[in-house]
Amino acid sequence: MQKPLFDPMQHPYWIPPQTAEWHANVALESGVYKYxxxxxxxxxxxxxxxxxxxxxFLNEDTRVLDVGCGHGEFTMTFADKTQEVIGIDVVPAYISTANGNASQSTRFLVVDADGKMPFLDDTFDVIYTKKGPWLFHRGLDEGHRILKPGGIVLGLYHCGTDGGLRRLFPGLYTPLPDNYLADIQSRYDRQLSESNLKRIDLQIFEEVEFLSSPEDVLIKKCFGQKESLKKIVWDECLREVEDIFARHSTPKGLRVVNYHALMIGQADEMKGGSV
Structure with a gap:
């Protein structure tokens, strides 16, 4: 059995991903939320x-809200497809970067999605989030308040990576439970059913990615971590990771599989204000 590699998650310098401290570190390094x-x-x-x-779901009259827009690169995909796209994020550095690339039909605002939304009732035809906050948990009214009757809600969430990655690099990566995908399906089934939205679609699907080099295995693990921890990980792991990568990579790189959840729901056509 292969000896486990160094586990950076057990080091006191480790910053839990998606926390405020983690986002602040990502923003400090580059001003963008990009792998x-x-x-x-x-x-x-x-x-x-x-x-x-x-x-x-878009046309020239549609108004769209991107919740957790990061630095706005994905938001800009829809700039010429609709009337207006507004991106919100809680990290000021991300929004500063986004506003540097804004167009006539896009706006970017610093907004905490857990609080009161700075929008009128029934403002948006489409609200989506890509790995950001979901505004339609049980007991939350703000998403329903600002979504028009019959409006569409979409969410895309990254649900982990494997495809052999975790078996090849034990310690550095932790194995997923045997029932992992079934649990993910149940979690998002429940989230969509509790959202007071009409269910249109729910998919758990795979995306195939090829990491280009051994260093990319470590960069992926240490995304958002401080340079002091990255140096420790490189010193502890790089030589073994290079050996493993050389044995298992393909001409495209090291094959891994990313799991994603896609949710689509719709507001009641007869809703009025908050639900």
Whole structure:
């Protein structure tokens, strides 16, 4: 059995992903929320699938809200497809970057999605989030308040990576439970059923990615971590990771599989204000 690699998650410097401290560190490094490792994908990519789903609900009169827009790159996909797209995020550095690339039909605002939304009732035809906050949990009214009757809600969430990655690099990556995908399906089934939205679609699907180099295996693991921890991980792991990568990579790179959940719901046609 292969000896486990160094586990950076057990080090006191480790910052839990998606926390405020983690986002602040990502923003400090680059001002953007974008994966820094190099890789190639088999098509269609998850973002392409999601963009096509969103686009199917858009026309020249549609008003759209991107919740957790990051630095706005994905938001800009829809700039010329609809009347207005507004992106919100709680991290000021992301919004600063986004506003540097805004167009006439896009706006970007610093907004905490857990609080009061700075929008009138029934403002948006489409609300979506790509790995960001979901405004339609049980007991939350703000999403329903600002969504028009019959409006569409979409969410895309990254649900983990494997495809052999975790078996090849034990310690550095933790194995997923045997029933992992079934549990993910149940979780998003419940989330959609509790959202007071008419269910249109729920998919758990795979995206195939090829990491380009051994360093990218480590960069993926340490995304959002401080340089002090990255140096420790490189010192502890790089040589073994290089050996493993050389034995198992393909001409495209090291094949991994990303799991994603896609949710689509619709507001009641007869709703009025909050639900």
């Amino acid at each position: 820094p490792w190099k890789s190639v994908f088999d098509e269609p990519r998850a973002e392409t699938i999601f963009a096509d789903k969103i686009s199917a």
